[in-house]
Amino acid sequence: MGSSVLPDRYPPILGFYDRRALYDAGPLIPAAVPFAFVVGLSCTKSAMPTWVAWSTSPLVFAGASQLALITLAGTATLWAVITAAIVINTRHVMYSAALAPVFRHQPRWMRIFAPFLLVDQVFALSILRRDDPPESFRRYYLSLGITFYLFWLPLTAIGMVVGPIVPESWQLSVAPTIMFCGIVLMGIKKVPEGVAAVTSALVGLASSGLSDRLGILVGGFAGIIAGVIAEMIIENRQSKNPRAVETLAATSSETELS
């Protein structure tokens, strides 16, 4: 299922850029502005030289991790700072694992280059297009990743100059959560996927007290296990009851939640 309402018939911009990516990224970019400004402002207050602190934007390209690295610099040992920034990004291993089957059909250069752009938003939007033809997925993924990258760099640079000009009362930090919630719901097509999502959310809530966003990993693992168990239970029931298999086969679309 595609995430945007734009049909595929629209031609790419400049022969490459997938305008559906811009359409999908559009709502998330304003939501990233306050955070980008915070990162930019932190660069000016960091114990690091300002230009080195800003270089985390083009080199690391991971907001929360950048912020940890920039703000902790000078307040802890070098290895403690590095470790803290790295731990925050461990969830990216799961993104890599989830997209690995999709990249099976991509050329080698794409498998090497594309992970650099694999931020939360790119993962969330591109996983919805995992069933697209390889060329279409490639164009969408790269367009999406490059869009976020090209916005992130100047936004963090502007943040160094203007600081927090977006009023907190706008609560724009909630916007990505709203979008991720919608993406989760749009991505659930079968019962085990729903079981995985609900379990993950509940365990994630229970483990939210863990530092460095480790609750995401704990919830994610719990959800994956629950999804696999749910699928095995459903398969087991189907194999034990042939009539149920026929019924389920006839109504398979009804078991889909979307």
Place this chain on the structure above:
Amino acid sequence: MSTTSALFAVISVAVATYFFRACVIVLFAKRPLPGIVERALRYVGPAVLASMTTSLAVGTGEEAPKLVASQLIAIAVGGLITYLKANMTWGMAAGMVVLWTLSALGI
């Protein structure tokens, strides 16, 4: 912090971050994986996204869970609209309008 130390820290984190993002895609995308792993990978997307949504909604660390009624209602409404209309812009707009309205009402 010296420029050399700062650059070392930035490059170390950049390399580690790329490794996390690329490890499974580069190393295993072309190789057949055990059936149970293939099966598990199908649930990584919904599981991690749901967990991340929860983390963003309630916060992390010592202050979590930080539950704000207006934000939770806005997230639920926005998510539901996104799902029903299959359109993220609508969902985002609806969620933010609900959030600002509830906040204005002091909820």
